[in-house]
Amino acid sequence: MVKPQKTLNQQLLRYGLYVLLGVAALVYLLPLWVMLLTSLKDVEEIRNGTLLSLPGTINFDAWSKAWSGACTGSTCDGIAPFFANSFRIVIPAVLISTLVGSLNGYVLSLWKFRGSEILFGAMLVGCFIPFQVILLPMARMLAMLGLANTVTGLVLVHITYGIAFTTLFFRNFYVGLPKELISAARLDGAGFFFIFRRVVLPLSTPIIVVCVIWQFTQIWNDFLFGVVFSGAQTQPVTVALNNLVNTSFGGKEYNVDMAAALIAALPTLLVYVLAGKYFVRGLTAGAVKG
Amino acid sequence: MASLTIDNVTKSYGQTQVLKGINIAIEKGEFLILVGPSGCGKSTLMNSIAGLEDVTGGRILIGNADITQAAPKDRDIAMVFQSYALYPNMSVRENIAFGLEIRKVPKVEREQEVQRVASLLQIEPLLDRKPGQLSGGQRQRVAMGRALARRPKLYLFDEPLSNLDAKLRVEMRTEIKKLHQRLGTTIVYVTHDQIEAMTLADRIAVMRGGELLQLGTPQEIYDNPVNKFVAGFMGSPAMNFVPCTLVASDRGLGVEITDGAGNPSWLPVPNAERLGGYIGKQVILGVRPEMITDPVPHKAGEAMVCEVPMKVLVTEPTGADTMLVAEVNGVEINCRINPGYSTPVGQVVPLMFDMSKVVFFDPTTEERIDRA
Numbered sequence: 001m002v003k004p005q006k007t008l009n010q011q012l013l014r015y016g017l018y019v020l021l022g023v024a025a026l027v028y029l030l031p032l033w034v035m036l037l038t039s040l041k042d043v044e045e046i047r048n049g050t051l052l053s054l055p056g057t058i059n060f061d062a063w064s065k066a067w068s069g070a071c072t073g074s075t076c077d078g079i080a081p082f083f084a085n086s087f088r089i090v091i092p093a094v095l096i097s098t099l100v101g102s103l104n105g106y107v108l109s110l111w112k113f114r115g116s117e118i119l120f121g122a123m124l125v126g127c128f129i130p131f132q133v134i135l136l137p138m139a140r141m142l143a144m145l146g147l148a149n150t151v152t153g154l155v156l157v158h159i160t161y162g163i164a165f166t167t168l169f170f171r172n173f174y175v176g177l178p179k180e181l182i183s184a185a186r187l188d189g190a191g192f193f194f195i196f197r198r199v200v201l202p203l204s205t206p207i208i209v210v211c212v213i214w215q216f217t218q219i220w221n222d223f224l225f226g227v228v229f230s231g232a233q234t235q236p237v238t239v240a241l242n243n244l245v246n247t248s249f250g251g252k253e254y255n256v257d258m259a260a261a262l263i264a265a266l267p268t269l270l271v272y273v274l275a276g277k278y279f280v281r282g283l284t285a286g287a288v289k290g
Numbered sequence: 291m292a293s294l295t296i297d298n299v300t301k302s303y304g305q306t307q308v309l310k311g312i313n314i315a316i317e318k319g320e321f322l323i324l325v326g327p328s329g330c331g332k333s334t335l336m337n338s339i340a341g342l343e344d345v346t347g348g349r350i351l352i353g354n355a356d357i358t359q360a361a362p363k364d365r366d367i368a369m370v371f372q373s374y375a376l377y378p379n380m381s382v383r384e385n386i387a388f389g390l391e392i393r394k395v396p397k398v399e400r401e402q403e404v405q406r407v408a409s410l411l412q413i414e415p416l417l418d419r420k421p422g423q424l425s426g427g428q429r430q431r432v433a434m435g436r437a438l439a440r441r442p443k444l445y446l447f448d449e450p451l452s453n454l455d456a457k458l459r460v461e462m463r464t465e466i467k468k469l470h471q472r473l474g475t476t477i478v479y480v481t482h483d484q485i486e487a488m489t490l491a492d493r494i495a496v497m498r499g500g501e502l503l504q505l506g507t508p509q510e511i512y513d514n515p516v517n518k519f520v521a522g523f524m525g526s527p528a529m530n531f532v533p534c535t536l537v538a539s540d541r542g543l544g545v546e547i548t549d550g551a552g553n554p555s556w557l558p559v560p561n562a563e564r565l566g567g568y569i570g571k572q573v574i575l576g577v578r579p580e581m582i583t584d585p586v587p588h589k590a591g592e593a594m595v596c597e598v599p600m601k602v603l604v605t606e607p608t609g610a611d612t613m614l615v616a617e618v619n620g621v622e623i624n625c626r627i628n629p630g631y632s633t634p635v636g637q638v639v640p641l642m643f644d645m646s647k648v649v650f651f652d653p654t655t656e657e658r659i660d661r662a
Binding site: 181189194198 | 361371377379393
């Protein structure tokens with residue numbers, strides 16, 4: 001068998017494509033590379049070298065300062081306490097919004113009732129409400145609940161905002177499950193929650209992963225809610241990072257800024273690396289079945 | 291005492307009535323088949339029996355208990371679904387035992403029941419597999435196993451064979467029949483396959499447009515359909531419908547027909563006393579393909595049998611029989627011919643019409659006009 005020869009034209013096109021993709025990847029990776037380089041240099045090197053010049057000696061002083069010594073506004077404990085704050089906010093908010101979303105999706109797809117489609121449509125509107133619109137009413141509400149400037153308050157805000165998205169994810173995933181599965185379980189004698197726990201939830205792994213990644217990234221990276229609704233002690237890492245960069249005594253310490261930014265970005269990066277494969281699979285899972 | 295009674299059940303979605311007053315009662319151990327074209331309401335009726343859909347009016351009874359408003363789990367019904375609906379995350383064993391587990395059957399009994407069902411259906415080697423690792427036929431068996439495990443009062447089968455290939459479908463059909471004979475269970479079975487209906491049922495309910503047209507044994511439905519729809523739905527190839535005029539002559543009541551080559555013939559008609567009102571009028575003659583054959587000597591001379599010359603249009607050999615297409619009064623008719631009989635296409639050959647079982651329909655209402 002002779003393989004059909006590709007014409008010169010086709011080969012050129014193919015290589016052109018590779019070059020284009022390579023350039024695109026480079027453009028996206030360049031800032032990260034510059035950040036990493038800068039965070040490993042000392043202030044002297046930054047001042048004398050170019051953006052892309054390599055550090056003479058690799059030192060992690062800037063990293064340790066960013067973690068535990070840099071000043072963020074009035075305190076100088078680095079971003080570590082705020083890093084912990086972010087986890088205190090993200091973990092409950094992600095877990096609760098995912099759980100509520102899955103229950104909502106379960107009802108809206110497999111236990112439809114009169115008006116459930118309208119309710120779902122109304123919930124979808126929640127995905128399109130700009131953050132800024134709800135700032136004032138939310139602030140009033142948190143104050144009324146006595147949750148202003150607390151971690152709990154921020155968790156509540158993120159849960160409320162996240163439920164629209166998590167509901168959408170789970171509803172669209174569960175719509176693809178055969179309804180007969182639920183009918184069979186009902187005839188077998190299972191009730192609403194029993195079916196959810198024993199039949200539906202075990203099939204939900206892909207969409208749970210998608211939901212967790214999405215919610216984790218959204219909440220971890222949130223700045224606006226963090227800056228508006230948190231107190232001095234309850235700021236998430238994004239707000240602290242902003243304060244760190246804006247607080248300077250004399251010269252600007254770009255290396256510390258970069259190190260702090262990288263530290264703040266690490267958790268989301270880690271989540272993507274660990275679960276990214278499920279993310280793509282889960283997002284397209286519903287699409288294929290239609 | 292009837293095992294299942296469906297008493298004037300109606301069901302509407304808004305203005306659309308999908309069940310228009312269904313009345314069916316079946317005895318314990320009976321195999322009832324609901325049959326009809328898509329959208330005839332047979333699946334809705336089945337879901338109503340299962341409690342998966344509410345009915346708008348009427349009552350459903352199992353034994354003497356009115357279960358119209360009962361929750362599905364309280365009806366003591368098991369169902370085999372078209373898509374099998376096996377729980378994908380559970381092994382075959384867990385699938386079969388799921389209903390028992392929910393009903394808090396002790397573990398030892400559960401395992402005994404799984405073993406009993408598995409050996410009944412010959413699926414013991416599959417017990418630890420997941421549904422995804424099974425073939426279509428195996429899934430079908432597991433789905434039946436799940437239904438059998440609880441020993442419910444009533445089994446519902448919703449087009450259980452329609453996802454199988456032709457050969458497997460015939461095998462499983464026989465299997466279900468054997469199972470029913472062995473266990474004596476009461477079964478309601480939905481299908482749109484009229485062969486399944488004929489082969490499996492003790493009684494068939496033919497439905498159309500939310501109405502029950504006829505309820506009877508397969509033979510009653512086949513021989514004595516209430517209208518043209520039922521007559522055409524059951525039987526393959528379908529009954530031939532020939533428009534013709536009833537004429538009274540000195541030989542008695544009969545119909546005149548003309549074949550594709552223009553040869554006129556006269557055919558006698560049974561049950562003439564019931565057709566008195568239609569003499570001289572247009573009627574539709576229904577005659578099954580197997581009643582038009584090559585001339586067979588042992589039938590010759592019977593009162594309702596005549597030989598008629600017919601022009602052969604098409605022949606379709608199936609091996610056991612040859613289906614011959616001829617034309618009568620402008621419509622094509624199927625005849626079932628012995629393959630040994632020479633029927634060259636385009637030639638006129640004598641065919642034997644056995645009129646003893648023919649039926650007549652009104653051309654406008656399509657209702658039977660000669661039914662006792």
